[in-house]
Amino acid sequence: MLRKTLLAISISALLVGCGSTGSQSPVEKEGTIAIQVNQAKRTVEERLVCNQPSNVEAACNLRTYQVMVESFIDADSSANYGTGYGTSHHNGDIAGITASLDYIKSLGMNTIWLTPIFKSTPITGQDDWADRLDATGYFASDYFAIDPKFGTLEQAKELVNQAHAKGMYVIFDGVFGHHKGNVAASPNGLKPTTGKAQGSGFEALYPEDIEFYKEVATYWVNELQIDGWRLDQAYQVPLESWTEIRTAVEKVSAEQSYQLNGKTVNPLGYMVAEIWRGANDISEQGYGDSAMPALNSAFDFPMRYSVVQTFAVEENGFGHRNATNLDNGFVAHVAYPDHAMPNLMLGNHDLVRFGDLLQRGVIASPGDPEYWDRHKAAISFLTAYSGPITLYYGEEIGDQVDGFVSKLDPCSGDSGMCDDHVARSSAKIEGIATTVGGEITVLNEQQADLKNYVAALMKMRAEHPALYQGSRTHIHSDVNIYIDRKDAVDDNILYLVNTKAAEATITIAANAIGSDGDLVNLMANETVSFVEGEYVITLPPYSAAFYDITSPTTDGPQVGVAALSRTGTGVMANCTKPSAGTLGPLGKDIWIRGTYTGGDGFAATPDSHKFNYIGGDLYQVVVKHPTPTAYTFKFATKSWGSEFAVEDSDAVKLGTTQSMARAPGPGTESSIMIPEAGTYVYSFKINDFGDAGEMMVSQCE
Missing domain, CATH: 2.60.40 (Immunoglobulin-like)
Structure with missing residues (x-):
């Protein structure tokens, strides 16, 4: 979509005051700081995520790679839009995604979400701005046909089948709250209602349109065995209608099957809502309550803002927050019902790329080592997040748009450099030409190093349930350092990240993390020994570490309970x-x-x-x-x-x-x-x- 009203401008991640639990008060500066951690702290009781009865572990372990189709890879010269928002070649197609499957798999991602590929039929006399909107796919004319400017039904089948054969799920993008207006009838003869105008299209009406959109949602599960839907502007659909659509998708998914990496499985039936608002709105407009669940997953926009505020800046240029801000982001989860399965991302096609945020905040540019280190630190936080995660194409190589932040009025003229579509830049996929007949992409040293790091993170995440579905105990956070313990049955992991420019030496009391044995680094040949009831760990600037707690204690982390009154005086x-x-x-x-x-x-x-x-x-x-x-x-x-x-x-x-x-x-x-x-x-x-x-x-x- 072009503009999401009352969305990002009104969201900042939650910041709940949490001072350092240690005896030191670290500050942001060059050099080495010393931190003493004597006990864990608990700001809120962390609820378990991924506790639903259906396809729980698979959904929690989704590592999704998002593709903006028109700006991704052009591998079919007969399927081109040739126009669109943003700075790309605008000729991306379904064949380009299929050609990139091995690369996506090599990153350790196991799911592909592609932006809408349904047919958008031009209205007589429409201008280039309307053509650009058609290229996004977000105002469809025929929900039951593939847009020929993206490819064919046969190519869509090939994409899904090849992805499944390689062990990857495929998620389509469902726009069930608005449409272009000139909508073709469904196979059952249904059409959506033409409601009030919305931009260049029209809003759907509920409950009048529920049967049409149930048919859309189930048709593609039956036709292609897709594994679910990303739900655009999900707040446009009432909760009771989401309950009906979700139930229908789950039912038809249970009736279909396919071969996933050689195993017979049912389509996953995963549905994730885009509600670009605060946690209360996400809960009320997407999840519903525990007594009457609507959707089970939604993108965790509040936490996303907490992440970029901490490791960079958000789109308005404000950031440089302390590491406590990461813990504070989890506080928003108190607004979510028990069945909620938030999905965390660093960016998407409507947001500014992380690399461009670093430059907007005058923090670092691609020529600076810090640029790459901050990418690694931020993506490490996604790795340690319980619940599904999403990576936007290009983030794995630190992609950015040259010259974007130097434009004083980035939305003027035909530059296509607006905040909400600047990230729609041409894909750079290692070993593949971005356009038909173009040069094969070769990553530079920094890009290749970040890509390999992301692949190692995703491999580790896939192997450790504590990371993707574990309960979380917050151990410590201060200006610089953030530490969590993650637990899932007998999988126990300590996650640490340094968010600032100063190297940190951290002395951790063993009972603070509930351990009485060595800590084994999961990504390096390193063991931190248990010495006189303590561990000493050194974290370079903007670096993360994941440790296997080889000997967890029965009592678990020693948690300090704050005795702060909520009632003031005077x-x-x-x-x-x-x-x-x-x-x-x-x-x-x-x-x-x-x-x-x-x-x-x-x-x-x-x-x-x-x-x-x-x-x-x-x-x-x-x-x-x-x-x-x-x-x-x-x-x-x-x-x-x-x-x-x-x-x-x-x-x-x-x-x-x-x-x-x-x-x-x-x-x-x-x-x-x-x-x-x-x-x-x-x-x-x-x-x-x-x-x-x-x-x-x-x-x-």
Whole structure:
């Protein structure tokens, strides 16, 4: 899609205040820092993921390689669009994906997701901008035919069959909430309703269109034995309709079979939602609740932002966050129901490539070793994530778009350099020509090294259930270092990553990680010995390590339980102060605006979140939270003329007075976790200049 409204601009990963658990306070600087870890810490009770009864382990272990078809590999000169958004050749086709299967398999990926390949029929007189939209595939005209500008039905069959023979699943891209308008009838004679206009197409209507889209979803499982669907803009379809479509896909998948790497299996029936919003919206618009599950998987956009904020910057240029930010990203999961299986990615066709984010943040360019090291560190975090993961083509070689970040107005003219499609650049697949008759791609030394590292990571992940479906105990995080223990039955792994430029020497108490034997490095010929109850590990800048805990203790990690009160003291913790009946020194109304339920991704200003002026420069609003939740927010006026957050966009610490400062623009919001249902008072005192002050969020007794 071209633009996702109210999406990335309103999302920052959750930042819940977690200081260092060690005796040192590391800082970001060159040189070597010393860190002492005496016990693990638990910010939230980590729920188990991948606990569904159907195809659980296979779905959790999905390592998906995403392909944007028109910008990928051109291997068929008869199947070309010749136009499109972004900087590619625009001639990619199905044959190009088939030609790349061995390369994709060599990366250790076991699933391919390709953007839509269904037929888009031009409307008489449409211009090049409409042709570009057709090339994306996201406004289809015939859901039951392959677009000849991508290839043929026979080529699609060959792609799926060859992928299956090589042990890889294939996921199609389902656009079940909107269409081009000139939609052909299904084999059963059904057509979707032409609802209200959406850009160059129309929205579908539910429940009127449910039978049509159930037919689409099941047709391709029967026709090609595909293994499921990525669901574009899934919030456009009601939860009850997703339940019906998912049930139909699971039923027909159970009735089909094929040979996967020589074994007879059923199509996986995996469905993953794209809901480019905060965790509460993802839960409410995709997952549903545990009593009535809708979808079982959705992309973990909040965690994605936490990752890029930490290892680079997000699209708006804000980042350089501490390693604690990675742990904080997991806090968003409190908003997900038990059946949720989040899918983590570093980027996709609508986001800016990680390499371009590094350059946008003036961090590193391809000529700098740090550029490649940061890629490795970020992808290592995906490797240690429980649940399916997705890698966008080119990330395995650190791809980027030359000159992109130097453009002051990247969306002007015909350059095709907008943020939401700059990543649609020509693929570079080792050993294959990008276009028919072109030169065979040969990777340079840095690209080849990163590719080999990614392949080693994926091989290790495939062999260790603790990585792809294990429970997580957070051991430690601070400015520089992040450490988790992952567990699945008798598979126990310690994951560490250094997110900064300073080498770190980490001394870890053995009982903090629940170990009384040696640690064996899973990616290097190294053993860390158990010496006098401690381990000493050195991590170079921007590096990660995975250790097998060879002798886990029965008690497991020694976890420190924080005894912090959620209820503050003083006037800002008073939940019963009456309104003064005036606007106060700001002279205007102000709200909590954010990604909470009903907040519409920062767009809404509901009365339930509107501050009252109490007097004495104090503003307050009492909010009822019916369930535990986590979200990002600002205190802001309707016009955004005044925006405030915790100073330095830090996280809220419940029951604690914190400094408040102006926070203009996206990427400067703070975050909060509400660990239990209840009533909470949000308070802030503005200073004499109206540009700062102090604030508190306190649970009402």
